[in-house]
Amino acid sequence: xxxxxxxxxxxxxxxxxxxxxxxxxxxxxxxxxxxxxxxxxxxxxxxxxxxxxxxxxxxxxxxxxxxxxxxxxxxxxxxxxxxxxxxxxxxxxxxxxxxxxxxxxxxxxxxxxxxxxxxxxxxxxxxxxxxxxxxxxxxxxxxxxxxxxxxxxxxxxxxxxxxxxxxxxxxxxxxxxxxxxxxxxxxxxxxxxxxxxxxxxxxxxxxxxxxxxxxxxxxxxxxxxxxxxxxxxxx
Amino acid sequence: xxxxxxxxxxxxxxxxxxxxxxxxxxxxxxxxxxxxxxxxxxxxxxxxxxxxxxxxxxxxxxxxxxxxxxxxxxxxxxxxxxxxxxxxxxxxxxxxxxxxxxxxxxxxxxxxxxxxxxxxxxxxxxxxxxxxxxxxxxxxxxxxxxxxxxxxxxxxxxxxxxxxxxxxxxxxxxxxxxxxxxxxxxxxxxxxxxxxxxxxxxxxxxxxxxxxxxxxxxxxxxxxxxxxxxxxxxxxxxxxxxxxxxxxxxxxxxxxxxxxxxxxxxxxxxxxxxxxxxxxxxxxxxxxxxxxxxxxxxxxxxxxxxxxxxxxxxxxxxxxxxxxxxxxxxxxxxxxxxxxxxxxxxxxxxxxxxxxxxxxxxxxxxxxxxxxxxxxxxxxxxxxxxxxxxxxxxxxxxxxxxxxxxxxxxxxxxxxxxxxxxxxxxxxxxxxxxxxxxxxxxxxxxxxxxxxxxxxxxxxxxxxxxxxxxxxxxxxxxxxxxxxxxxxxxxxxxxxxxxxxxxxxxxxxxxxxxxxxxxxxxxxxxxxxxxxxxxxxxxxxxxxxxxxxxxxxxxxxxxxxxxxxxxxxxxxxxxxxxxxxxxxxxxxxxxxxxxxxxxxxxxxxxxxxxxxxxxxxxxxxxxxxxxxxxxxxxxxxxxxxxxxxxxxxx
Numbered sequence: 090x091x092x093x094x095x096x097x098x099x100x101x102x103x104x105x106x107x108x109x110x111x112x113x114x115x116x117x118x119x120x121x122x123x124x125x126x127x128x129x130x131x132x133x134x135x136x137x138x139x140x141x142x143x144x145x146x147x148x149x150x151x152x153x154x155x156x157x158x159x160x161x162x163x164x165x166x167x168x169x170x171x172x173x174x175x176x177x178x179x180x181x182x183x184x185x186x187x188x189x190x191x192x193x194x195x196x197x198x199x200x201x202x203x204x205x206x207x208x209x210x211x212x213x214x215x216x217x218x219x220x221x222x223x224x225x226x227x228x229x230x231x232x233x234x235x236x237x238x239x240x241x242x243x244x245x246x247x248x249x250x251x252x253x254x255x256x257x258x259x260x261x262x263x264x265x266x267x268x269x270x271x272x273x274x275x276x277x278x279x280x281x282x283x284x285x286x287x288x289x290x291x292x293x294x295x296x297x298x299x300x301x302x303x304x305x306x307x308x309x310x311x312x313x314x315x316x317x318x319x320x321x322x323x324x
Numbered sequence: 325x326x327x328x329x330x331x332x333x334x335x336x337x338x339x340x341x342x343x344x345x346x347x348x349x350x351x352x353x354x355x356x357x358x359x360x361x362x363x364x365x366x367x368x369x370x371x372x373x374x375x376x377x378x379x380x381x382x383x384x385x386x387x388x389x390x391x392x393x394x395x396x397x398x399x400x401x402x403x404x405x406x407x408x409x410x411x412x413x414x415x416x417x418x419x420x421x422x423x424x425x426x427x428x429x430x431x432x433x434x435x436x437x438x439x440x441x442x443x444x445x446x447x448x449x450x451x452x453x454x455x456x457x458x459x460x461x462x463x464x465x466x467x468x469x470x471x472x473x474x475x476x477x478x479x480x481x482x483x484x485x486x487x488x489x490x491x492x493x494x495x496x497x498x499x500x501x502x503x504x505x506x507x508x509x510x511x512x513x514x515x516x517x518x519x520x521x522x523x524x525x526x527x528x529x530x531x532x533x534x535x536x537x538x539x540x541x542x543x544x545x546x547x548x549x550x551x552x553x554x555x556x557x558x559x560x561x562x563x564x565x566x567x568x569x570x571x572x573x574x575x576x577x578x579x580x581x582x583x584x585x586x587x588x589x590x591x592x593x594x595x596x597x598x599x600x601x602x603x604x605x606x607x608x609x610x611x612x613x614x615x616x617x618x619x620x621x622x623x624x625x626x627x628x629x630x631x632x633x634x635x636x637x638x639x640x641x642x643x644x645x646x647x648x649x650x651x652x653x654x655x656x657x658x659x660x661x662x663x664x665x666x667x668x669x670x671x672x673x674x675x676x677x678x679x680x681x682x683x684x685x686x687x688x689x690x691x692x693x694x695x696x697x698x699x700x701x702x703x704x705x706x707x708x709x710x711x712x713x714x715x716x717x718x719x720x721x722x723x724x725x726x727x728x729x730x731x732x733x734x735x736x737x738x739x740x741x742x743x744x745x746x747x748x749x750x751x752x753x754x755x756x757x758x759x760x761x762x763x764x765x766x767x768x769x770x771x772x773x774x775x776x777x778x779x780x781x782x783x784x785x786x787x788x789x790x791x792x793x794x795x796x797x798x799x800x801x802x803x804x805x806x807x808x809x810x811x812x813x814x815x816x817x818x819x820x821x822x823x824x825x826x827x828x829x830x831x832x833x834x835x836x837x838x839x840x841x842x843x844x845x846x847x848x849x850x851x852x853x854x855x856x857x858x859x860x861x862x863x864x865x866x867x868x869x870x871x872x873x874x875x876x877x878x879x880x881x882x883x884x885x886x887x888x889x890x891x892x893x894x895x896x897x898x899x900x901x902x903x904x905x906x907x908x909x910x911x912x913x914x915x916x917x918x919x920x921x922x923x924x925x926x927x928x929x930x931x932x933x934x935x936x937x938x939x940x941x942x943x944x945x946x947x948x949x950x951x952x953x954x955x956x957x958x959x960x961x962x963x964x965x966x967x968x969x970x971x972x973x974x
Contacts, residue, residue: 142522168524180519184511192505193512194523241524 094155094171095119096141096245096278101150101160103133103140103300110136111148112300118245123267123277125287127322128297134280135177137297138247141278142174143167154245169197173243177250177280179234181222187214190222190233194241201242210266211236228259235266245276252283260286284322296321336598337477343594344587345483345552348490351586352545353563354570355494356538358582359501361571363514363534365433366425367748369440371567372560373447374413374539378546379555380451381409383460402465405547413543418536425535426528427932432636433748434694435931438888441881442927444564449921451557456917459554486548493544494583501579510534565877569612569756572749575625585623605763609756613741616753620744637689637828637893638940645943646895648813652806655899659802668794669866674906675805676863681886681898682812683855688884689893690816691848692828696751697738697758698856698883703875704761705731705857710777710870711770720783720791720865724804727861728854734761735853739846755877762875776871780864797866804862808855813895815851824848828893856883885923888930891937900938 097117103110111133118124126134139145141152143164152160159167168174173194182190191204191214208215211232217225225233231251238246248267252260260283267290270277281287287294288311296304296318304321306314353375360368382405388397400408420443428435464482471480501507513520513527521527553559570589574581589608597604615623639646662671680702687693709727712718718726742753765771772778782791791797815821826834827841834841864870873879882905890901908926912919930937936944 144518144522164518164521165524165526168522174519174522176519176522180516182512182515184515185508189508193508193520195525197524238523 094244095122095276096172097151097153098137098141099151099153101137101140101148101152103136103145103148105136105145105147110300111140113150114297114301116295116302116305118276118278120244120276121271121274122292123271123279123290125279125281125291125294126297127281127284127287127294127318129282129322132297133300134297135249136300138174138249138278138280141167141247142172168194168241168243171198171242171244172247173238173241173245174247175234175238175249175251177253179230181225181230181233183221183223185222186218187220187222187225187233188218191237191240194237196241198242198244200244202239204240207236207239210239210269228255228262231255231259231263232266235263239270245278246270247278247280249280250282251279252281252286264290282322284318294318331598333476339594339598340591341477341479341483341594343591343597344487345590346593347587347590348487348494349545349549349563349586350567350570350590351494351583352490352541353567354574354582354586355497355579356541356545357567357571358574358579359497359541360535360538361748362576362579363510364425364429364531365748366428366436366440366535367433367568367751368535368538369437369564370420370444370447371440371539371542372562372564373444374417374542374560375546375549375563376448376451376557376560377416378409378413378543379462379550379553379559380460380546381405381412381543382547382550383462383555385409386462402468402547402551405550406544409547410540410544413546414536414540417539418532420539421532421535424928424932426532429531431935434636434688434751435935437694437696437748437751438884438927439931441884442924442931444560445881445924445927446921447924448557448561449917449919449924452920453917455557457556457558459556459559462550462555464551482551486552490545490548493541497541498579498583565755565759566608568752569608569759572745572752572756573608573612573615573622575619575622576749578622578624581622581624602767605766606760609760609763612753612756613760616741616744636692637825638891638897638936638943639689639894640943640947643943643946645939645946648810648817648895651896652810652813655809656802656806659806660799663795663798668798670906670910672798672801672866673863674902675801676859676866677882677886677906678899678902679805679808679862680856680859681883681890681902682809683852683859684883685887685893685898686812686815686852686855687849688887689897690821690828691824691845693743693845693849694747694751695742695754695849695852696877696880696884697754697756698852699875699877699879700738700754700758700761701731701735701853701856702860702863702879702883703765703870703872704734705860706864706870706874707765707771707777709861710780710864713783713865714777714780715770719787720785723783724858724861724865727864728857731857731860732850732854735850735857736846739849739853743842743845743849755880758875758877758880762872762877765872765875771870774872776869777864778869780868780870782865782868791865801862801866804858808858809899812855815848816895820844820847881927885927885930887937889926889934889937891940891943894937894939894943897937897939904938 095118099115101111101114114137126137128134136145140148143162148160150160151158154170154172159170185193191207213229214233214236217229222233235248235251251263264286267277279287279291292308294306295302306318353371357368357371360366382402384391385400385405385408387399389399424439424443428439468482468485471478501510509520509525509530513530517527570586571582574585589611592611593604593607596607684698687695705727708730709723712726713720713723738754738757741757742750745753766773782797785791785800789796791800823834823839823844827844831841860874886901886905887898888901889904890897890899909919912922915922934941
């Protein structure tokens with residue numbers, strides 16, 4: 090594995106057209122950590138991931154990955170630096186087979202998993218290699234979406250609500266996968282609304298509201314802060 | 325000698341061979357258009373011009389020593405051209421993508437089509453200035469001369485080569501896109517370009533290369549066509565509309581569909597030449613119409629989710645420039661003074677075209693349908709009015725009304741066929757349908773082919789007023805224009821017009837409110853055709869001629885250009901646009917063939933810099949000024965007021 094870089098975001102503001110979505114986000118993800126962004130719908134979690142990835146153009150502030158400020162960079166440059174993105178809507182390509190979907194993202198650094206490793210991790214996918222990507226079930230599509238960014242050798246994974254709308258047994262399976270990724274030394278920034286799922290995995294939780302971080306909870310303090318967290322997330 | 329159905333086999337196989345040759349060119353060209361449309365969402369109207377560039381490229385390479393005497397350049401023959409020219413044309417394509425086409429990716433499809441129409445006019449116009457209508461000869465390369473005698477027919481070697489090589493190129497392209505890694509990038513980028521970029525693939529560069537490749541295919545087709553057809557500036561113009569029809573028939577998203585359909589239609593065209601020669605120019609368009617009725621998505625297309633066009637209208641409701649009563653009065657007064665300031669004939673031309681553009685604006689501006697075949701209504705009405713007035717002796721007003729009736733019927737039919745598809749497809753379909761009328765007028769006897777119907781009598785209005793008197797004629801035309809303008813204003817302001825605007829802004833929402841949007845679209849389209857017919861019929865009486873130019877697709881393009889220059893979806897835009905375009909054509913008449921180049925540049929400049937048009941921009945300016953005044957009056961209390969124009973604030 091190549092040298093692992095951390096991510097630090099400071100005073101990040103971002104806009105969709107005229108409406109400002111992020112108002113000074115500040116947080117960091119150290120190498121090898123799993124960190125979650127928690128918050129309600131519309132709090133700015135997905136916007137944060139899209140900003141880091143360079144998919145949102147209008148933004149100010151600093152997004153430091155390793156030594157470099159990648160804030161003004163294009164998505165294709167940022168991906169080559171070793172950041173991989175798994176979008177909320179999964180983004181499985183309908184015109185590509187499972188195999189093609191899996192091998193689509195180019196390898197950006199050595200140290201990624203081989204296709205065989207990936208099929209060991211996700212046995213379901215192996216059986217359906219030649220199916221059309223969007224013919225898979227929701228859970229399988231989510232696995233494919235995660236699986237395809239593991240090949241690339243990226244060291245920081247941005248996962249946007251990987252458990253959304255999935256059966257508990259699949260959620261558990263995805264939790265195990267993220268645990269394994271952490272063991273392999275990958276850094277993960279996870280966006281979640283499902284706190285129960287996130288609490289078992291993450292080293293630290295940031296609570297997002299109105300486009301800024303309003304609280305930080307370390308894994309050790311989760312049990313003590315339960316009511317506080319429920320207050321943040323209740324509708 | 326045996327015969328099949330009374331046709332000699334020599335004729336049959338000869339025409340089939342010609343059909344097959346045409347078919348491989350259709351296949352190569354529609355393949356490029358389909359790839360560019362699939363990946364870039366651009367309806368590449370300039371494809372024909374790029375094909376023509378390929379043929380001229382081959383011709384230039386052959387004549388290098390004559391073109392640059394003294395440089396000691398060698399004359400490069402066919403095989404060199406086959407390698408160098410597609411590359412060169414692709415390079416020109418990459419440049420065009422970089423400078424122009426990239427600018428319109430995020431805009432409504434209409435702008436991509438307009439931009440490429442403008443570029444095609446510029447390129448073809450320049451070559452037209454240089455070479456005129458005359459074709460240049462390009463001979464078959466030495467190594468491919470001669471042929472094989474198959475017993476029942478003689479098979480020229482060069483044609484065998486063209487068929488084999490073109491099929492090879494088509495197959496290789498299909499293979500690359502459907503079966504390789506690079507192809508999977510392309511297919512993925514078509515679905516979700518942002519995500520593919522986020523995987524580290526330089527999508528903008530890939531799109532540029534895709535465009536260059538598609539254009540390179542056109543260049544290659546051009547080189548291969550040079551020894552078969554004449555190398556002339558017009559060679560691309562005639563093929564591009566057929567290619568659009570092939571892409572519609574083949575179906576969206578199908579590379580294979582484009583290739584297969586191209587070949588088949590070439591053969592069908594060849595067969596038609598044997599059995600029903602009169603139908604050979606229109607058979608492809610008629611097949612397109614039939615396919616649209618039974619399989620709107622095309623033979624091999626998958627039914628894609630309807631593309632929802634974004635709002636293209638530049639009008640600001642409530643602006644003083646949208647007040648029809650006021651402007652109707654202003655135009656009535658201005659129109660009465662006009663003939664004493666400019667030639668009445670010139671003023672009448674302006675009025676006819678202003679009405680035509682306003683009619684066009686009714687579908688394009690208010691319903692958001694990118695129609696590209698309004699010449700069919702304008703021209704058919706002109707022909708019918710001219711015929712009834714001069715041959716059947718109809719009184720003038722009845723002659724015009726018969727023209728309107730013909731245009732209305734045609735509009736209802738074309739509308740019924742075309743509203744099955746949206747966006748760019750709607751444009752391609754209306755264009756192809758209009759082409760049927762054009763070819764019909766070339767062949768029918770009552771339309772007198774190239775001559776058109778001349779010396780149409782102006783007659784007497786209501787049997788009393790002599791329309792040969794220029795001022796009488798003028799005020800008659802002014803009355804027609806004002807009536808048409810008032811009708812459009814009335815339609816747009818009625819509840820019916822409000823539904824049309826809601827369809828433009830959000831069709832799914834209108835459907836969910838219970839409106840049968842297809843019916844509304846069809847009625848609007850038919851009304852627009854009727855008004856375009858009114859303009860065309862009047863024009864035939866004023867100028868005493870109906871000619872092929874009235875039906876030619878450039879007339880449709882003129883309507884679009886006038887609407888765009890003036891301001892899409894604004895009340896006065898088409899009128900202002902007509903004044904600008906007619907004045908421009910008059911002032912530039914001394915430039916001769918350059919006019920088309922200037923007009924093409926106007927298209928390109930409008931799309932790049934003046935998308936709101938003159939009237940739309942003016943309405944913006946007035947709204948902003950009013951807003952500034954209001955802020956100045958209200959002082960500091962405006963902070964909570966909404967900003968009127970988001971762009972002004974950024």
